[in-house]
Amino acid sequence: MASNHFGQIFRITTFGESHGPAIGVVIDGCPAGILLTKADIDTELSLRQPGGNPYTSPRSEKDEVDILSGVFESKTTGAPIALLIHNRDVDSSKYEPIKELLRPGHANFTYLEKYGIFDYRGGGRSSARETAARVAAGAVAKKLLAHYQIEVCAFVAAIGGIEIAEPNLSRLDTVRKKTFSSPIFCPDETAAKAMMAAIEKAKNEGDSLGGVLQGVAHLPPGLGDPVYCKLEALLAYAMLTLPATKGFEIGSGFAAARMKGSEHNDAFDIDDQGKVTTVTNFAGGTLGGISTGLPLTFRVAFKPTSSIQKPQKTVSTQGEQKEFLLPEGSRHDPCVAIRAVPIIEAMTALVLADALLMNRSAKV
Numbered sequence: 001m002a003s004n005h006f007g008q009i010f011r012i013t014t015f016g017e018s019h020g021p022a023i024g025v026v027i028d029g030c031p032a033g034i035l036l037t038k039a040d041i042d043t044e045l046s047l048r049q050p051g052g053n054p055y056t057s058p059r060s061e062k063d064e065v066d067i068l069s070g071v072f073e074s075k076t077t078g079a080p081i082a083l084l085i086h087n088r089d090v091d092s093s094k095y096e097p098i099k100e101l102l103r104p105g106h107a108n109f110t111y112l113e114k115y116g117i118f119d120y121r122g123g124g125r126s127s128a129r130e131t132a133a134r135v136a137a138g139a140v141a142k143k144l145l146a147h148y149q150i151e152v153c154a155f156v157a158a159i160g161g162i163e164i165a166e167p168n169l170s171r172l173d174t175v176r177k178k179t180f181s182s183p184i185f186c187p188d189e190t191a192a193k194a195m196m197a198a199i200e201k202a203k204n205e206g207d208s209l210g211g212v213l214q215g216v217a218h219l220p221p222g223l224g225d226p227v228y229c230k231l232e233a234l235l236a237y238a239m240l241t242l243p244a245t246k247g248f249e250i251g252s253g254f255a256a257a258r259m260k261g262s263e264h265n266d267a268f269d270i271d272d273q274g275k276v277t278t279v280t281n282f283a284g285g286t287l288g289g290i291s292t293g294l295p296l297t298f299r300v301a302f303k304p305t306s307s308i309q310k311p312q313k314t315v316s317t318q319g320e321q322k323e324f325l326l327p328e329g330s331r332h333d334p335c336v337a338i339r340a341v342p343i344i345e346a347m348t349a350l351v352l353a354d355a356l357l358m359n360r361s362a363k364v
Helices: 038-048 092-098 108-115 128-147 172-180 189-204 231-240 253-258 338-361
Strands: 011-016 022-028 065-069 081-086 151-159 211-218 245-250 268-270 276-278 296-302 312-315 321-324
Touching: 011 128, 022 128, 038 065, 038 128, 038 338, 081 128, 128 151, 128 338, 151 172, 151 189, 151 338, 172 211, 211 338, 231 245, 231 296, 231 338, 245 253, 296 338
Parallel strands: none
Antiparallel strands: 011 022, 022 081, 065 081, 151 211, 211 296, 245 296, 268 276, 312 321
């Protein structure tokens, strides 16, 4: 399995399985001198961990990181940063009765076809449990971005077809505060109530819901490199490496296909400080794959959770037609998009940290 790396300069390698003893990440390329503590990382991990409310999986992992290297006296040293997160609330027994069945919507079939072996316990390497390591790495990336006053925020924009009113993106600290005070990471209280009711209904019916998350970042112009490392291309790649993602759009996205050029073009102007800006931001904060200095805005679509309580048709690994039903007591999210909010933030931070370091070679 050769594809466990992400990034060029700020580069991460994750390891571990859902029901193994631990998961973790090694970060290469992080500059020395950044203030970093265990608490910085644990705070980010706490936003992702399950078991906090009825809208997420009841698996109760109190994720805490062990910093094994790369930090001395609460500062990064420039050496590789190794982070370890132990798996503590593991119950593999629920997977024993279904280990010979191909789980609908899951990677059992493709992993078996590719590798000839698959860790059926919680999905092994294909499990969203791996994303905790990304959140830990993202916490480090956020510390680097903060040094350059770059902010990142993500939130639930839609669940089950219920959409929020667009928040004021000029104050990301306010949006983020509202987002993380919500049980489902939604900054719109009215929409959140309707979403929670829809999730409860789907859960009671043994079903699940999909959702759309929005990411925003305030960053300087100049990040991103043509031709193959355009900022939106890197973001799309980053987001679509996440489990359950099925779509990515930046700015006006697919709606741009229904607009005229006279409608979609962002006209240039001069702001109150004498800086070049644009009147609109249909481009989503990039031109030619390079950041413009306007808010970077994008959306990510997540499919409904594949693990549902309803009977489904499948086949066994021996090729026999079977009925698939999750064992009693199985633990799964009724909507995977909810806990993906801090993961979207983390992946955004990793992309921007890498782009920031790449930009140092742009000009003297």
